[in-house]
Amino acid sequence: xxxxxxxxxxxxxxxxxxxxxxxxxxxxxxxxxxxxxxxxxxxxxxxxxxxxxxxxxxxxxxxxxxxxxxxxxxxxxxxxxxxxxxxxxxxxxxxxxxxxxxxxxxxxxxxxxxxxxxx
Amino acid sequence: xxxxxxxxxxxxxxxxxxxxxxxxxxxxxxxxxxxxxxxxxxxxxxxxxxxxxxxxxxxxxxxxxxxxxxxxxxxxxxxxxxxxxxxxxxxxxxxxxxxxxxxxxxxxxx
Numbered sequence: 122x123x124x125x126x127x128x129x130x131x132x133x134x135x136x137x138x139x140x141x142x143x144x145x146x147x148x149x150x151x152x153x154x155x156x157x158x159x160x161x162x163x164x165x166x167x168x169x170x171x172x173x174x175x176x177x178x179x180x181x182x183x184x185x186x187x188x189x190x191x192x193x194x195x196x197x198x199x200x201x202x203x204x205x206x207x208x209x210x211x212x213x214x215x216x217x218x219x220x221x222x223x224x225x226x227x228x229x230x231x232x233x234x235x236x237x238x239x240x
Numbered sequence: 241x242x243x244x245x246x247x248x249x250x251x252x253x254x255x256x257x258x259x260x261x262x263x264x265x266x267x268x269x270x271x272x273x274x275x276x277x278x279x280x281x282x283x284x285x286x287x288x289x290x291x292x293x294x295x296x297x298x299x300x301x302x303x304x305x306x307x308x309x310x311x312x313x314x315x316x317x318x319x320x321x322x323x324x325x326x327x328x329x330x331x332x333x334x335x336x337x338x339x340x341x342x343x344x345x346x347x348x349x350x
Contacts, residue, residue, distance in 0.1 A: 158286075158341075165243065166278070166286065166329050168339040180337040216285055224333040226276035226291035233285060 123147040123229045125217050130234030137207050137238070143200040143217030143231055150198040151175075156220045156227060157191065157202050159213035159236075169215070170202065171223055180223060185211075207238045244269065244330055244342035251348040252320045260345045262313045262330030268340055270311040274333035277306060277315045279326045280344075286329065290315060317347070325349045 129141040143155070156171040170191040171180045179191050190203040200217050214235050218227035245263040252258035262269070262277075269275055275293045278286035288297055290306035293313065303318045313332070317324055330342040 156339075165344040166280075166331070166341040168331070168341060171339070182338065223337055223339070224272070224274045226288050226331070227278075227286070228288055228297070230285035230287070 123219070125219075125229065125231030127215065127217055127231045127234035130215065130236045132237045132239065133207055134240050135208060135238055138203070138205045139207065139236060141202040141204065141215055141217075141234060141236070143202075145198045145200065145217075145219075148219070148229075150193075151195050153219045154222055154225075155191075155193060155200045156218050157200075157215055158218055158227060158230075159211075159215045160233075161210070161213040164213075167213075171220060172200070173222075204236070207236075209238050212236060212238045244332060244340055246328075246330060246342040246345045248343070249346045249348065251350055252317075253350045254320055254322065256320050257316060257318045258320060258347065259314050259316045260328055260330075260347065262315070262332075262342045264311050264313075264332055264334075264340070266311055268311075268332040268334040269308065269313050271335065272333045273308070275306065275308060275313040276331045277304075277313075278329045278331070280329065281326050289328075320349050322349050 126144045157169040172191045188206045192201045214233040216233045217231045219229045277290040280286045293308045334340040
């Protein structure tokens, strides 16, 4: 059974940093690109970032470019999102999801972790 | 890049059909056949329902179908059932290594 478990969310002050993790199991992690999608409270879905299966290429939404860094450790079947210079509008539930490539759909999703940016 | 445009709400009676539209531009939906639809129950993670405009993943009922015409994609749910009540989101590859989602449509089954 495919499972993704996000962790690392919480309350952080504006300008602060946070690192999210997504532990994957039940599938061959190295066969998939991976992505992060977020959802602000009461709002729609927003693509954040995608990383290729080898980690050799990364892609970001303009809203997070230069502030967020996606990475993965294939030896640990784990995806990461390092978030710096956080702003109030980064407040959201962050989901990790499997994706075969940038043009492909997000197939399997974790349950999400809530990030709240507030003073 | 602006979000794809979806109606905030849609409704239909049990057993009837309803269609949800998703309007983009000739830089995303109009250019690529990489449109997906997701179903989301309150407090839950999204579930993939349609990909590549018309393709249904294994396990998705064939009551769900997708189509596209020009810059607008559509999701049709036939034979509405109570469990279809949820939020639905479209997405599209938008070129320049980016992905864009719609604002979401709340489907109510009457």
